Amino acid sequence: MNTESPGHRNHTLVVTVENKSGVLARVASLFARRAFNIRSLAVAPTEDEHLSRITIVVDGESAPIEQVVNQLDKLINVVDIQDLQPGHAIERELMLVTVAVEPEHRDDIVEQLDRAGGKVMSVGADSMMLSLVGDPEHIDTFENLLRPFGILEIQRTGRVALANLDETIE
Amino acid sequence: MKTDGGQALIRSLEREGVEVMFGLPGGAILPVYDPIIDSKIRHILVRHEQGAGHMAEGYAQATGKPGVAMVTSGPAATNIVTPLCDAYLDSIPMVVITGQVPTAAIGTDAFQECDTTGITASITKHNFLVTEAQDIPQVIKEAFHIATTGRPGPVLVDIPKDIVDPTNPRSSLEWEDNVEIDLPGYKVDTSVDPEAIQKAVELIQNAERPILYIGGGILKSRAAESLLELAELTGIHVVTTLMARGAFPDSHELCLGMPGMHGNFTAVTAMQESDLLITLGARFDDRVTGKLDEFAVSAKIIHVDIDPAELGKVRRPDVPVQGDCRTAIEAMVSVLRDFGSGNTDRTAWKSRISGWQERFPLVYEPSTPGQALKPQFVIEKLRDATPADTIVASGVGQHQMWASQYWTFNHPYTWINSGGLGTMGFSIPAAIGAKVGCPEKMVWAVDGDGCFQMTAQELVTARVENIPIKVALLNNSYLGMVRQWQDMFYEERHSEVFLSKEIPDYKGWAESMGCFAMRVDDPDEVEEAIAQANEIEDRPVVIDFRTAAEEKVYPMVASGTGNSDVIVPPSQEKEIR
Ligand SMILES: Cc1ncc(C[n+]2csc(CCOP(=O)(O)OP(=O)(O)O)c2C)c(N)n1
Numbered sequence: 001m002n003t004e005s006p007g008h009r010n011h012t013l014v015v016t017v018e019n020k021s022g023v024l025a026r027v028a029s030l031f032a033r034r035a036f037n038i039r040s041l042a043v044a045p046t047e048d049e050h051l052s053r054i055t056i057v058v059d060g061e062s063a064p065i066e067q068v069v070n071q072l073d074k075l076i077n078v079v080d081i082q083d084l085q086p087g088h089a090i091e092r093e094l095m096l097v098t099v100a101v102e103p104e105h106r107d108d109i110v111e112q113l114d115r116a117g118g119k120v121m122s123v124g125a126d127s128m129m130l131s132l133v134g135d136p137e138h139i140d141t142f143e144n145l146l147r148p149f150g151i152l153e154i155q156r157t158g159r160v161a162l163a164n165l166d167e168t169i170e
Numbered sequence: 171m172k173t174d175g176g177q178a179l180i181r182s183l184e185r186e187g188v189e190v191m192f193g194l195p196g197g198a199i200l201p202v203y204d205p206i207i208d209s210k211i212r213h214i215l216v217r218h219e220q221g222a223g224h225m226a227e228g229y230a231q232a233t234g235k236p237g238v239a240m241v242t243s244g245p246a247a248t249n250i251v252t253p254l255c256d257a258y259l260d261s262i263p264m265v266v267i268t269g270q271v272p273t274a275a276i277g278t279d280a281f282q283e284c285d286t287t288g289i290t291a292s293i294t295k296h297n298f299l300v301t302e303a304q305d306i307p308q309v310i311k312e313a314f315h316i317a318t319t320g321r322p323g324p325v326l327v328d329i330p331k332d333i334v335d336p337t338n339p340r341s342s343l344e345w346e347d348n349v350e351i352d353l354p355g356y357k358v359d360t361s362v363d364p365e366a367i368q369k370a371v372e373l374i375q376n377a378e379r380p381i382l383y384i385g386g387g388i389l390k391s392r393a394a395e396s397l398l399e400l401a402e403l404t405g406i407h408v409v410t411t412l413m414a415r416g417a418f419p420d421s422h423e424l425c426l427g428m429p430g431m432h433g434n435f436t437a438v439t440a441m442q443e444s445d446l447l448i449t450l451g452a453r454f455d456d457r458v459t460g461k462l463d464e465f466a467v468s469a470k471i472i473h474v475d476i477d478p479a480e481l482g483k484v485r486r487p488d489v490p491v492q493g494d495c496r497t498a499i500e501a502m503v504s505v506l507r508d509f510g511s512g513n514t515d516r517t518a519w520k521s522r523i524s525g526w527q528e529r530f531p532l533v534y535e536p537s538t539p540g541q542a543l544k545p546q547f548v549i550e551k552l553r554d555a556t557p558a559d560t561i562v563a564s565g566v567g568q569h570q571m572w573a574s575q576y577w578t579f580n581h582p583y584t585w586i587n588s589g590g591l592g593t594m595g596f597s598i599p600a601a602i603g604a605k606v607g608c609p610e611k612m613v614w615a616v617d618g619d620g621c622f623q624m625t626a627q628e629l630v631t632a633r634v635e636n637i638p639i640k641v642a643l644l645n646n647s648y649l650g651m652v653r654q655w656q657d658m659f660y661e662e663r664h665s666e667v668f669l670s671k672e673i674p675d676y677k678g679w680a681e682s683m684g685c686f687a688m689r690v691d692d693p694d695e696v697e698e699a700i701a702q703a704n705e706i707e708d709r710p711v712v713i714d715f716r717t718a719a720e721e722k723v724y725p726m727v728a729s730g731t732g733n734s735d736v737i738v739p740p741s742q743e744k745e746i747r
C-alpha cells in the first residue's frame with residue numbers, strides 16, 4: 001500500500017545510458033548540482049553491450065519528478081528514461097547480512113529465513129551470513145526481524161526494476 | 171588517406187566551416203598548433219585563455235555561428251572555465267578544444283594535468299575526452315552538432331597529446347571524407363504541438379492585459395522578424411529581457427524595454443499587472459521575477475521553449491509549448507490570421523501602460539558644469555553619435571544596466587553581455603570577438619573600471635591582431651554596483667569597493683597597449699571625444715570617462731522583494747502613493 005501523497009512519493013526511474021566511461025559520474029553530479037536526492041542507485045550492463053541501465057530511486061520531495069526527468073534527459077549519454085509507477089513494476093533488492101547467533105538459535109533463524117525465501121551463505125562459530133532477494137518492503141521486514149539477534153554487518157544493493165509486462169505491451 | 175590526429179583535428183574544424191579560432195598554445199596542445207600554420211583558419215593569439223573564451227562567445231553572439239577556442243591542458247583549461255560557464259548560462263554555441271596529457275599519463279597527476287572533463291561536466295552542454303585518434307573527426311562533428319542545435323551551449327573536447335602527436339604511432343588514423351554522428355541519446359525536436367498553439371491562441375484572444383515576455387531564445391531561434399509580426403498583428407506590448415535587448419526594436423510603440431531588477435517601471439509593472447504572459451524563449455530568471463510568489467500573481471502563462479526542462483522549472487505554465495520559438499510564433503501568427511486576434515477590449519490596459527510611461531520614464535539628474543560626468547549622459551551621447559547597427563558589448567555592473575537602459579536597440583544581435591553568470595571582464599574580449607565576426611560594423615565596449623582591470627590585456631591582442639574596437643570606460647573609481655548595494659542596504663558602509671582615483675592611469679595604460687586613448691572629465695568634451703574615436707579605424711580606442719561615483723541605477727527591485735515594491739528614483743517618489 002502506498003501511503004505517501006502522490007506528489008511526494010519516491011519514484012523509481014529506469015535510465016538507459018550509453019555504456020561509456022564517466023556516464024555514472026555525469027548522472028550523479030547532475031543530482032548533486034540540482035539538489036535532487038537519490039534514495040538508491042544501481043547500475044549494470046544490459047542485453048545490449050553499448051548500453052547500461054541505472055535504476056534510481058528519487059526522493060520525490062526534493063524536486064518535481066518531471067524536472068528530474070527533463071534534466072536527466074538533457075544529458076547527451078542518456079538514451080531513455082522510464083518513470084515506473086508503483087504497482088506497475090517489478091522491483092527487487094538483494095541483501096547480504098551477517099547476524100550474531102549462538103548455535104542453539106540457528107534453527108530459529110533458518111526457519112524464518114526459509115519462510116522469507118532467503119539462503120544461508122556461510123556459517124561461523126557464533127554468526128551466520130544470509131542472503132535475501134525481494135521487493136524492498138520485504139527486505140525491510142526481514143531486516144527488522146533480524147535486528148533483535150544483532151546485525152553485525154549488512155549490505156543492501158540499490159533497487160533494480162523493470163516495468164511490468166502488461167505495462168510494456170501496448 | 172593516412173593522416174595524424176593533429177592534422178585531422180584542424181581538417182575537421184575546416185570541414186565545420188570554422189573561419190576563426192581564439193587560443194593560446196602550450197605543451198599538451200603543441201602538435202595541433204603546427205598544422206594551423208598551413209590552415210586557412212584565422213587563429214587569434216590571446217593574452218589570457220579567459221579572453222579566448224569570451225572572444226568566442228562574442229563572435230557567436232554577433233554572428234550566430236559557433237565560436238571556437240583552443241587552449242592547452244591544466245591551467246589553460248581552468249582559465250577557460252569561466253567563459254564555459256558563462257556560455258552555458260547564456261546558451262551560447264561554442265566549441266572549446268583543450269589539450270590533455272598523454273592517455274598513459276592520465277590519472278597520474280602528470281605535469282599540467284587536470285580533470286578537465288570532470289571540472290567542466292556541469293557547465294557544458296556536453297564534453298568529450300577523446301582517447302583514440304580515429305575518433306577525432308566524428309567527435310568534432312558531434313561537438314558542433316550539439317553546440318549549435320536545440321538549446322545551444324558550449325561543448326568541450328579534451329584531446330590527449332599522444333593522439334595528435336605525429337611522432338607517436340597512436341596518432342595515426344585513416345581520414346574519411348564522410349563521418350556520421352552517433353548520438354543515440356540526443357534528439358532535437360523543434361516542431362510544436364498544434365493543439366498547444368491552438369490553446370495559446372485562445373488565451374491570447376481572450377486576455378485583457380497580455381504582455382509578450384521575450385528572452386534570449388528569440389535571438390537564438392532567429393525569430394525577431396516573426397516576433398514583430400506577432401506583436402503588430404495582436405497589438406500586444408513587448409518586454410525584452412537583458413538577454414533579448416534588440417530582439418524587438420526599442421523605438422517601436424509597442425516596446426516597453428527591459429523588465430527585472432533594473433528594468434524600467436513600466437516594463438516591470440506591466441508584467442506584474444498582466445493577466446497573460448506570453449513567454450517566448452525566456453526562463454523566469456530571479457532577476458526578472460523578483461520574489462517569486464509575488465510575481466505576476468494574476469497572470470496565466472504561455473511558455474514556449476526549446477528546452478522542456480525550462481517548462482515548469484520556475485513557474486508552472488498554463489500552456490507549455492515545447493519547440494523552436496520561431497516555429498511556434500509562425501504557427502500562432504497563422505492561426506491568428508485565420509481566426510482573428512479576438513475582440514477583447516484592451517483600451518483600459520493600454521491607457522494604464524501609457525500612464526506609467528508618462529509618470530515613470532527613465533530619468534537622471536543632469537550634471538552641472540564642473541561636476542563629474544553622469545554615466546547615463548555618456549551612454550546617451552554615445553548612442554546618438556554611432557550608427558544604428560553598432561554592436562555594444564558590456565561588462566557587468568552599473569554601467570551594464572545603464573547601457574541596457576539608455577541605449578536604443580533597434581537591431582537584433584547588437585547587444586552582447588553576460589546575463590546569466592554576470593562575468594566581470596566580459597566586455598573587452600567579447601567586443602573583440604564580435605568585431606572579428608562583423609568587421610564592417612562599429613563595435614563599442616561599454617566597460618567599468620573594475621571590469622576593465624580584469625581583462626584589459628586583450629587590448630594588446632586587439633592592437634596586434636588589428637581588431638579596432640572602441641572602449642567607453644565608465645570610470646567611477648568604484649566597484650559601483652557593489653557600492654550601490656552598500657549605500658542602499660548597508661547604511662552606506664563601504665567595504666572594499668573603492669578602487670582608486672588615480673591608479674592606474676588608464677590613458678597611459680591603454681596607450682602602452684597600442685590603443686589611441688583619451689581622458690574625459692567635462693560634459694562639454696564628451697561629444698567631441700566620441701566623434702574623434704569614431705574616426706579612428708586603425709587601432710583600438712579607449713576613452714576614460716570620469717563619472718560620478720554616487721550615481722545609482724534606478725529603478726531597482728531590491729533582492730528578495732517583490733516586483734510591486736520597485737524602488738523609483740527620488741525625483742519620482744511623489745508619484746508613488
Ligand atoms: C568576476 C566577478 N567578480 C565579482 C562580481 C561581483 N560584482 C558585480 S558588479 C561588480 C562591480 C563592477 O565594477 P565596475 O566594473 O567598476 O562597474 P560599475 O558597477 O562601477 O559600473 C562586482 C564586483 C562579478 N559580477 N564578477
Ligand SMILES: [Mg+2]
Pocket residue numbers: 618619620644645646647648649650
Ligand atoms: Mg566602477
